[in-house]
Amino acid sequence: MTTSEKLPFKAAAHDLDYTLLHGSDISQENVLAVQRLADRGLTNLIATGRNFHHALKYHRALGLTGPMVSSDGACVSIPGGAIIQERTLPLEISTALLQLSQDSEISCLCFFRHGIYVTSKFDWNAGMDRHREIGSHYREVKPAAMSKRKIYKTLHFSETPARLDDLQAKVSESYGASVDVIRNGPNTLEVVPKGVSKVSGLKAVAEYLGLDSSEFVVFGDGNNDLGMFAWAGFSVCMHHGSPLALKSARIVAPETEIGVNFASAVDAMIEVNGEKERVA
Numbered sequence: 001m002t003t004s005e006k007l008p009f010k011a012a013a014h015d016l017d018y019t020l021l022h023g024s025d026i027s028q029e030n031v032l033a034v035q036r037l038a039d040r041g042l043t044n045l046i047a048t049g050r051n052f053h054h055a056l057k058y059h060r061a062l063g064l065t066g067p068m069v070s071s072d073g074a075c076v077s078i079p080g081g082a083i084i085q086e087r088t089l090p091l092e093i094s095t096a097l098l099q100l101s102q103d104s105e106i107s108c109l110c111f112f113r114h115g116i117y118v119t120s121k122f123d124w125n126a127g128m129d130r131h132r133e134i135g136s137h138y139r140e141v142k143p144a145a146m147s148k149r150k151i152y153k154t155l156h157f158s159e160t161p162a163r164l165d166d167l168q169a170k171v172s173e174s175y176g177a178s179v180d181v182i183r184n185g186p187n188t189l190e191v192v193p194k195g196v197s198k199v200s201g202l203k204a205v206a207e208y209l210g211l212d213s214s215e216f217v218v219f220g221d222g223n224n225d226l227g228m229f230a231w232a233g234f235s236v237c238m239h240h241g242s243p244l245a246l247k248s249a250r251i252v253a254p255e256t257e258i259g260v261n262f263a264s265a266v267d268a269m270i271e272v273n274g275e276k277e278r279v280a
Helices: 028-039 052-061 091-103 126-137 161-175 198-209 223-231 243-248 258-273
Strands: 002-006 011-014 043-046 068-070 075-077 083-086 107-112 115-120 138-140 151-157 179-185 188-193 216-220 234-237 275-279
Touching: 011 028, 011 198, 028 043, 028 258, 043 052, 043 068, 052 068, 052 115, 052 126, 068 198, 075 198, 083 198, 091 107, 091 115, 091 151, 091 161, 107 126, 115 126, 126 138, 161 179, 161 188, 179 223, 198 216, 198 223, 216 223, 216 258, 223 234, 223 243, 234 243, 234 258
Parallel strands: 011 043, 011 216, 115 138, 216 234
Antiparallel strands: 002 275, 068 075, 075 083, 107 115, 107 151, 151 188, 179 188
């Protein structure tokens, strides 16, 4: 006979960047931590701001088969299967956003069902260039090429924060009733359909799985995970998380090397919530 920890949760949602991932790789320790949750009967899923095609390789690498929340909740899908929920920006607004970015010399990326298309490219860095990892699903096109596309969200980047300040003010004033403008830092800004977030995506997953929010445990590190932390039954922040995330989560992972902090977070969550049971 051996003992195992039984958990009071049925699903676990994981942020990607700086939670499961450090750079573009998932450490073996983190892969095994996801498996420890699966061994205890939890459905693991990814909840990320990344595009579906960007997140898909991690979904596959982890051996997941259930729903995935991508593009900050605008797309909820079963990879290889049905789209559970899809929310897109109004066409007239997305078209205006692309042109505003072009005119303001701000880089703009469009996240949509078929990938990520860049409609203006000015300031650029290695972090932005990672979007090329999705291969043929990444393209650089003119703003007009996206005028009839249903876009999940736009991501705007500039090395000059004042340009994004101006864009944020214009978008909020003109389209604030239809979109949410999210400032992730001084150099990045995202525009999503009103009410779309990781939480709206997880609500769709919960309905699909027949679960309550109290049956979810979530793992994250950033300000865009705060909604998940408040919604779920239990929340865990990485030790290197943002000040607000550290303050908002139920527990914080012990300090470790950043690439394996998720594994430590899982073990800490199990220690707090696990009930020992005998297993034959």
